[in-house]
Amino acid sequence: MTPTLTISRLTKRFGDVEALKAVSLTLEAGRRAALLGHNGAGKSTMMKIILGLIPYDGGEVSVCGSAPGSSSARAAVAYLPENVAFHPALTGEEQLRYYLSLRGESPRQVMELLSRVGLGHAARRRIGTYSKGMRQRVGLAQTLIGKPRLLVLDEPTSGLDPVSRRDFYDLLDGLSAEGTAILLSSHVLTEVEARTDRILILSGGALVAEGTLADLRTRAALPVALLVRPAPGRAPALVSAFPRPPPAATACCAFPARRRRSCRCSPAYRRSAARSPIST
């Protein structure tokens, strides 16, 4: 099946700044990918290109088989910015009815859309009285107009409390189960790890890593720290149940440099020990 989104060797420059450097990725229907990276990594630039808002310099981009910005691509993609802005004097129902009319859709869908994002009870309240999480839900309801095949969400949960975040991701789970592909940006790895299928890490405009968090951990050989609290009286049994680390790996780099030569520590561990040597 053709992927919902295909990006191949995408490059974009702003003067001297290379905002995207030969980035390639695909996103199939029903899959959720999180785009992570520091400020200035290129996340927004990539989203703007997918939406057809800015041109690109090299490579190829296909949104549901069409060029970004074309009428068929625009009909298939919806976008939720980080900070949604609605008229505070309008009710949720009035605001959404307005967007439905702009899209040429039946206003009869309004309550169904609001109920879908958990706002049925507040439909007749003014948006000025909504919490940030509720406004974000109005934004999500707006993106659902016309049943888009690709959702592009720019830091959709920033500023939301933990319960609102969980509820928001529950909504996304439902949409992806129906076949909507979702590309969202975030700064919070721990938040997206359990709620997306793939993590894409951009750095300086290049896609430097891609996979599940477990894949990325394995590839980077990151240490795994476990905090285990034994039940009362079970500590000795717990300690004996865990394998002991090899003695050379734990002790040798704690010794002065002259005795480290034959150690079995990993190069990364040796480097960190060299930075903070323990004198004996």
Ligand SMILES: Nc1ncnc2c1ncn2[C@@H]1O[C@H](COP(=O)(O)OP(=O)(O)OP(=O)(O)O)[C@@H](O)[C@H]1O
């Ligand atoms: N219109 C523009 N003109 C000049 N440079 C730009 C423009 N838009 C983006 N850039 C530059 O391109 C690079 C990537 O910016 P981008 O906004 O895509 O990063 P980002 O990952 O979305 O960052 P943030 O997390 O802060 O939103 C940055 O160096 C930025 O300064």
